[in-house]
Amino acid sequence: MSSVLWFQGGACSGNTMSFLNAEEPTVIDLITDFGLDLVWHPSLGLETGATARKLFWDCARGVRPVDIFVFEGSVIQGPGGRGTYDVFADRPMQDWVRDLAAQAQVVVAVGDCASFGGLPATAPNPTDSTGLQFHRRDPGGFLGADFRSRAGLPVVNIAGCPAHPDWITQILVALATGRAADIALDDLHRPQTFFTSFTHTGCTRNGYFEYKQSTVAFGDGTRQGCLFYEFGCRGPMTHSPCNRILWNRQSSKTRAGMPCIGCTEPEFPFFDLAPGTVFRTQKVAGVIPREVPEGAGHLTYLGQAAAARIGAPSWSKKDMFVV
Ligand code: SF4
Ligand code: SF4
Numbered sequence: 001m002s003s004v005l006w007f008q009g010g011a012c013s014g015n016t017m018s019f020l021n022a023e024e025p026t027v028i029d030l031i032t033d034f035g036l037d038l039v040w041h042p043s044l045g046l047e048t049g050a051t052a053r054k055l056f057w058d059c060a061r062g063v064r065p066v067d068i069f070v071f072e073g074s075v076i077q078g079p080g081g082r083g084t085y086d087v088f089a090d091r092p093m094q095d096w097v098r099d100l101a102a103q104a105q106v107v108v109a110v111g112d113c114a115s116f117g118g119l120p121a122t123a124p125n126p127t128d129s130t131g132l133q134f135h136r137r138d139p140g141g142f143l144g145a146d147f148r149s150r151a152g153l154p155v156v157n158i159a160g161c162p163a164h165p166d167w168i169t170q171i172l173v174a175l176a177t178g179r180a181a182d183i184a185l186d187d188l189h190r191p192q193t194f195f196t197s198f199t200h201t202g203c204t205r206n207g208y209f210e211y212k213q214s215t216v217a218f219g220d221g222t223r224q225g226c227l228f229y230e231f232g233c234r235g236p237m238t239h240s241p242c243n244r245i246l247w248n249r250q251s252s253k254t255r256a257g258m259p260c261i262g263c264t265e266p267e268f269p270f271f272d273l274a275p276g277t278v279f280r281t282q283k284v285a286g287v288i289p290r291e292v293p294e295g296a297g298h299l300t301y302l303g304q305a306a307a308a309r310i311g312a313p314s315w316s317k318k319d320m321f322v323v
Contacts, residue, residue: 002176010120011073014162015111022165060099069104075142078128115157116266161263199235202243211312224319233259236293
């Protein structure tokens with residue numbers, strides 16, 4: 001039986017919504033089949049008021065052991081480092097986070113905000129938000145780069161906005177069944193099993209990408225063309241399994257005609273949401289994508305793109321998924 005305590009900081013509850021939609025396993029399965037003891041969760045916890053406060057203090061003081069401390073949302077440090085923009089159960093949330101992280105066997109950041117600061121940490125960041133162990137791509141965040149939980153692990157970052165339900169539940173199952181040592185992390189502390197491949201991997205538009213055939217307009221044949229060239233798709237630069245582990249078991253953003261906006265990466269949201277940057281490929285000299293697929297150089301990419309366009313077969317200019 002592994003105890004799980006879940007708190008929320010600067011969050012929209014999106015990761016909670018995602019978690020509650022889990023199917024393999026479901027949240028019920030986690031409790032009945034995998035022995036998760038859900039000590040408290042903002043949407044599922046039964047305790048309120050003084051009872052809840054006592055429970056939290058018992059966890060924070062080590063009276064009640066916490067095996068897995070899950071945090072959703074950014075850590076709000078403002079104003080002036082006091083954290084009083086986010087008060088929960090009579091004290092700044094950041095104080096709860098510090099105490100609970102010190103007691104937990106494992107600390108898990110769920111979502112981009114808890115992992116890297118996410119949307120709340122976007123400039124000018126009025127709440128002084130940050131991630132648990134990273135601020136954007138920089139190690140540190142709230143707990144510091146050297147933080148290790150009682151089990152000797154750094155914060156496990158399940159990035160995403162939101163994280164896919166399977167990414168959350170499968171990591172919780174691994175931790176709850178004593179397989180923490182099997183979770184290999186990348187340099188941003190994301191589980192490699194989910195964050196090594198790209199959104200691009202398995203996208204049904206890959207044939208179009210290969211021959212540099214662009215989608216022409218939103219809603220104009222959502223299954224035709226690739227969204228990289230005009231619509232700002234970040235699939236080739238974003239580490240996620242979104243086209244391998246489908247959403248709702250059937251689709252993904254890019255399959256539905258929506259560009260990947262890179263929500264599993266520390267820079268998300270990109271370009272500080274400046275007008276004209278969302279859903280628009282940023283280009284140099286009007287034609288060259290400012291960012292090319294990870295691992296490719298601009299010159300190599302340009303040469304390959306030109307050749308691919310010339311050699312594009314006729315099928316690459318059509319909708320391949322006509323029913
Ligand atoms: S739509 Fe995006 S993820 Fe899909 S093939 Fe094009 S660039 Fe890759
Ligand atoms: S497709 Fe991209 S933006 Fe959408 S959930 Fe996956 S990684 Fe995030």
